Amino acid sequence: MPxxxxxxxxxxxxxxxxxxxxxxxxxxxRTSGEIRVYVESRCxxxxxxxxxxEVFHKLKMHATSQRNAVLVYVAMADRQLAVYADEGxxxxxxxxxxxxxxxxxxxxxxxxxxxxxIAGVVHEIGESLASHFPFDxxxxxxxxxxxxxxxx
Numbered sequence: 001m002p003x004x005x006x007x008x009x010x011x012x013x014x015x016x017x018x019x020x021x022x023x024x025x026x027x028x029x030r031t032s033g034e035i036r037v038y039v040e041s042r043c044x045x046x047x048x049x050x051x052x053x054e055v056f057h058k059l060k061m062h063a064t065s066q067r068n069a070v071l072v073y074v075a076m077a078d079r080q081l082a083v084y085a086d087e088g089x090x091x092x093x094x095x096x097x098x099x100x101x102x103x104x105x106x107x108x109x110x111x112x113x114x115x116x117x118i119a120g121v122v123h124e125i126g127e128s129l130a131s132h133f134p135f136d137x138x139x140x141x142x143x144x145x146x147x148x149x150x151x152x
Contacts (some may be wrong), residue, residue: 009150011039011076016115017148023119024146027126032133032140033068033089035122036061040151043075051075052084055151062086064143068133070125072105072118081105083121092132101125 012020024035038055045051052073056062061069067088074081083101090098101121108117 009041009076011150012115012148019115019119020122020148021146023122023126027122027129028142028146030135031068031126031129032066032135033070033126033129034061034064034142034144035070035072035125035129035146036144036149037072037074037118037122038149038151039074039076041075041077042152043078043080048073048075048078048080048082049084051080052082055149056084056086059144059149061144064088066133068129069144070129072121072125074105074114074118076114079109081109083125089129089132093128097128 020037024037027035036059038059043051045054052071055073056069056071059071061071064086067086069086070089071084073084081102083098085093085098101124104124105117105121108114108120
């Protein structure tokens with residue numbers, strides 16, 4: 001009896017995925033901080049920030065040495081998103097910065113330009129991380145993968 005796997009939903013074109021991946025890589029070149037992007041179809045929580053927190057811990061993003069990891073979470077079908085930052089970087093920027101990051105993504109999402117919105121906010125987060133946690137060749141290392149993580 002054959003076992004059928006559900007086909008992974010395609011959220012982005014190959015070029016869009018590459019643009020997001022490139023944005024993460026470029027942002028992390030200038031900082032010891034870490035950025036991950038997690039995309040799924042549906043948010044299993046009422047509040048996207050709660051789901052982002054769960055994903056953040058599931059991906060072990062809290063285990064970075066300086067607590068300076070940031071997750072960009074998007075649930076495409078439910079049209080929900082959140083930016084979840086670990087305490088090291090969250091406290092340095094404050095709530096207004098993180099709310100602004102979400103507004104920036106939304107401005108692109110409202111135009112159906114999802115990849116550009118994600119890449120743009122990754123760039124802004126990278127700027128923040130670089131100012132507070134600059135890259136140091138003697139101590140900085142890439143602690144987490146740069147790829148986009150796709151959920152269900």
